[in-house]
Amino acid sequence: MFSEWKWVARGLYLLLNFCSLEVSGGLVQSCGHIIPESPVLTLGSNFTALCILNESCLDFGNIYANQIIWKIKNRVVPKEQYREINRTVSSVTFNDTSSLATPLTCNILADGQIEQNIYGITVTIGLPPEKPKNLSCIVHQVSKLTYPMTCTWNPGRHTFLDTHYRLKYRWPQENFPDCIPKDVNNSCTITDVQFFVNLEVWVEAANALGKAESDPLVLDPIEIVKPLSPHNLSVNSGILPTVLKLSWENRISAAVMKLKFNIRYRIVGDTNWMQVPPEDTASPRTSFSVQGLRPYTEYVFSIRCMKEDGVGYWSDWSEEKTGVTTEDKPSKGPPIWRVIDASCPPASWTVHLMWKPLKPFEANGVILQYEVTVRAKSSSSSPPEKYNVNTTNLTLKLPNGTYEVTVIAHNRVGASPPSVLLIPASNSKAPVKNVRTLPKDGKLWVEWTAPNSYVLKYVIEWCLVSNSSDCIIEWQNEPGSVQETYLKGGIKPFKCYLITVYPLYADGQGSGQSVKAYLQQARPSKGPTVQTKKVGKAEAVLTWNHLTVDEQNGFIRSYTIFYKTVDGNETAVTVDPSKTEYTLSSLTSDTLYTVRMMAYTDEGGRSGPDFTFTTQKFGKGEIEAIVVPVCLAFLLIVLLGVLFCFNKRDLIKKHIWPIVPDPSKSNIAQWSPQVPAKHNFSSKDQMYPEGSFTDVSVVEIEADDKKSFSEQDLKPFDLLKKEKSTSEGHSSGIGGSSCMSSPRQSVSDSDEGETTQNTSSTVQYSTVVLNGYRDQTPVQVFSRSESTQPLLDSEERSEDHTGGGDSTTQRQQYFKQNGGQDETNTDRPCFERTKQITSANEGDLVGFAQLQISGQNSQPLGLGLEKSTQEAALSDILHTSTEGQTVRPETVEGNPPSADEMPKSYLPQTVRQGGYMPQ
C-alpha cells in the first residue's frame, strides 16, 4: 500500500497552452500555478493546495476560480474538498495524504464544456526517520596496530524517502568526521579508534521530512575490543608423561590490553573438548603447561584471549595444534579369560588363554610383549612356567588341576600390574541368577542378580549364533560391584547372541549362566516351508522344519498355518513354535487345499511358500471295505459255478463235448481185411493227436426236410469245407462213390444180397477225419464204424437209387444226378463229372473244386474212389446248405498233397492191394 504512495520527486510540468487567447511574441504563458510546488508530505497528514489564476487570464478569458477542477492523475477530486478563496484562488484539501497521487493538477472548464489543464505538481509522500535504536559498537582487531570500530543500529521503519544515516563520534574536546554507511543504513565502520579516551557515538538519520538522532553511546573503545587470537601456538611434551607445554604469541600489545586466556584440548579422534580451568589462565602470558594428560596420547590444543578484566569480547579460537605426551608404564594388566577344552586326553586340558589388548589410555605406550606366568596351585614346589608372547592368546596343554595365570604387559617404560586368572578344576562356585538382556540405546545390556558371595569380577562371554559360522567367543570383564553392563563389541541387529555370565571369586569361579538375546529383532527373512506328511480324507498332517537361526531374525513366537480351498475362505491356525508337525482336521474330502505357514517374531511374521494338496476321496479302510466283499462275492460265485459245473459235468459234456464213438473200437474194425493193429491207426491217440480233431459230425439229412439243417448243424461242414483246402477228400469205403468204381457196385458185384442185407440192417460207416493239426499233414483215417445206426439217408438212398429204389422226386433228382455220375463214371473222367456238378450247383463248388484238383493231379483209381465217396457225401451236404460264397479253385491249389504224403489208410491199402476187398 505504501508503494502506491511512493512518488518519486520528479518534476512534471504540465503547463499546457490554454491561454492561447493571449499570445505575444510566440511565447505561451500559463494562466495559473499551484502552491506548494512539488511538496514532500508526511504520510497520513492533511494537505491543502492552492491554484492561483493569473489576473490576465481572468480578464481575457472570463476564467474564474469557481471553474477550477482538481484532479489526481485522471481522477477528479470531489468538489467537497474544493474551496474558492477568491475569484482567482481555489484550494483543495486532503485529510489524509495517503489518498494522494502524482500528478495533482488544476484544471478549468472553458466555456463550461472544454476541460483545460492549468497547472500540475508532483507530490512526494513519506515518513520522517525514526530514532535509530540499539546502537552498539565493537572493535575488531585486524592487525597489531589497527583497530576499526564497527557500530550497528536499528534504523527503524521504512521512510519511503531518501534517508541519510550518519554515525557521529567525538571526544569531549575533539570532533571527528562522520562515518557514512555505504550501501546499508544500519552499520558503519570507523577505520581507527584510539583507546583510553571516552568516545561519544551516536547515529543521525535525516530525510526531507525530518531528522532523528539515536541516544549517544559513550564508551572507551578499549572496552569493546575483540582481539585477534594468539598465534604461533606450539605444543611441546615435557618431562612428565602427563604434561604438555603450550607456547604462543599475542597479537595485541600489553600496553594496549592485558589478556586472559582460555585453553581447550581434546584427544585426537575425540570430539569433546576439555578446558583448562579459566582461573589458571586469567593473567597475561605467552605459555602454559597443561597437566593431567594421559601418557602417550595425542592431544589437540586451541587458545583464545580477551581483555583481562573480562570487558570486551573473546577472540576467535586459534588454529589447532597437536602434541603427544610421552610414554608411561601400563596402568593395568590386560583383562584375561580362558576357554578350556576338556575333550582331549582325560587327564589333561587344552587351555586357550586369551587377553585383550590394553586400551591406549591403559597401555600408556606401545606394548612390546606380554609375559604369561602359569603356576600350578596344587604343587607349590614346582616352579611357575613363563611365556613371553607378542600375541594376545596362548594355548597350553595342562594336566588337570588348579592354576593361577598372570599376564603382564610391557612397554618401553615398564611393566603393567599383573592380571590374575584362576583356572579352577571345576566351576563349583555359585553362579549368578536371573540373567536377562535388554536392548537400550542401540546397545545390548545384560543384567543379572549377583550371588550372595563376594564376587571379584564378572566375565561376560558371548558369541554370535549362526549356521554359517562357528560360535566365536567374545568376552569382557566387569567389576564385581556391577550387576549390569552392555556388550562392548560390534553387536549386530537381527542376530542371535548367546550370552554367558561367569562370576569370578577370589578362589575360583562360578558356572556360567546363559541367555540368548537379540539387539533388535525383525521379521523372519523367510517363512517355513510346509508340506504334507500324510493326507487323509478329512485331515492332513503337515510338517515343516524350524527356520535356521540366520533366518529367524528374532525369537520365533508362534507359527500360523493358513489353509484354504480354491474358492473358500482362508483359515488360520496358530501353532506353538516348538512344534514341527500339525494335523489339519475337518477338511473336505477330495478337495484341493492351499496351505502356507507364517513364522512370527516380536516384529512380525513372514510367510513361507504355498503348498497344495488334495484330500483323498475315500477314507482309510473304505476301499478295503468295498473291494474285499466284492472279491469275496466274486470268488464265491466262481466257486459255486465250479461246483455247479462239476455236478453237471455230464450234461455239459454232453452238450459241449459229446462222446463220439471211436471208430477204432467199432465192430467194423473186425471186418477189416487187415487187423487194425497192422497199421498205424490202431490207436486213436496215435492217429489223432489230441486236438487234431476239428470236428466230428453225425449228419442226418432228410430228403424231405432240407431246412431241418440248422446252421449249427452246418458249422461242421463249413469247417469241413475250409479244411478241404489242405486235405484230400476222403470217403468211407461204404456208401461213397468213386470216379472209377463204386463200392456199391463192387459189393453188388460180389455179393449183392448179402450186402443189401447188411446195409439195411446195420450200416457200417466210417468216420472221416479231414484235417491235420496245426498245419501238419492230415492223417487220413478210415475207421470202420461199429455203429448200428442206419445210414445217412443220402447214402442209403443213393444206394437205393443205384439199386433202383423209389424215393421222392428230390431225392431222386439228387441221386439221379449221382446216378448219372455213376453211369458215366465208367466212360467219363472225374473232371467232367465235377464239371457237371458245378454247373448244377455253383454254390457248392468249394468241395468239388477241391475234388477236381485232386482228381486232376494224381489220383489213382483207389483214391478216386475215395474222392467219389466223399464227393457224394459232400454234394449232399452242400446241396442242402445255404448259398455259400463261391470259392475259386485256385485258392486251394497251393497245397496239393503228394502221393507220398498220403497217409496210410484203410482204403488205400485195399486199393493198392488191388481194389476193394469185400468182407
Added chain:
Amino acid sequence: MAAADSPSAALRRRDLCSRGIRLAGKMRSDVVDLLDAYVERQGLDASASVAAVEGVPAAAVERWDEQTGTQRLLENLAAYRAFRALLAQMLEEQREQLGEADTALGRALAAVLLQVSAFAYHLEELLRLESRGPPSEEGAGPPPAPHLGLFERKLRGLGVLRELAQWAVRSARDLRQLAKPTPGSGSAPSPAESP
C-alpha cells in the same frame, strides 16, 4: 573546586589516572614503533644525537619526587600541548614531503597525534579535578618553527618523537603518583612504584 573531594570526583580522578597511565603506555609503545618507522623512512641513523627540541619541557627533571600533583599535571599538559603542535606540524611536513604515498607513516603519526591530544585532554580533566582549570593554550604552544632545511626537519622530528617517548614514561609515573590514595601533593613515591 568542591568536586575534588566528592567520591565521584575521586572515582573520576582514579579512572582518569588509570586510563591515562595506560594511554601513556600505549603512546610510548606506539611512539617507539613510530620511531623505528620514522628513522627508516626518513633515512636517519637511529643512534644520531639530536639536540633538545625547542619549546618542549624536558622530561627529565630534578627533584621530580618533590613536585606536587598540580605541578606535574601542568608540566605534562604543557609538554603534550607542545607535542600536539609539533606532531601536527610534522604530519603536515610529512604529507608535504611524501604526499599520500607513505600512508602508513602518516597514519601512525596521526594516531600518535590523537593519543597526545587524548592525553592532553586527560590532563586537563585532572587539572579540573584538582580545583583549577587548565591553563589557557595561548602562548603555551611551541615557538614558531624556524626556517629549517629538510634534514633539520627530519632530525627535529626524530627529536620530537624521542622526547615524546620519554615523556610517555614520565607521564605514566606522574599519573601513578597522582593515583595514590592520599592526594598529598608533596609525598614522594615509594620505591616499588617507581618506574
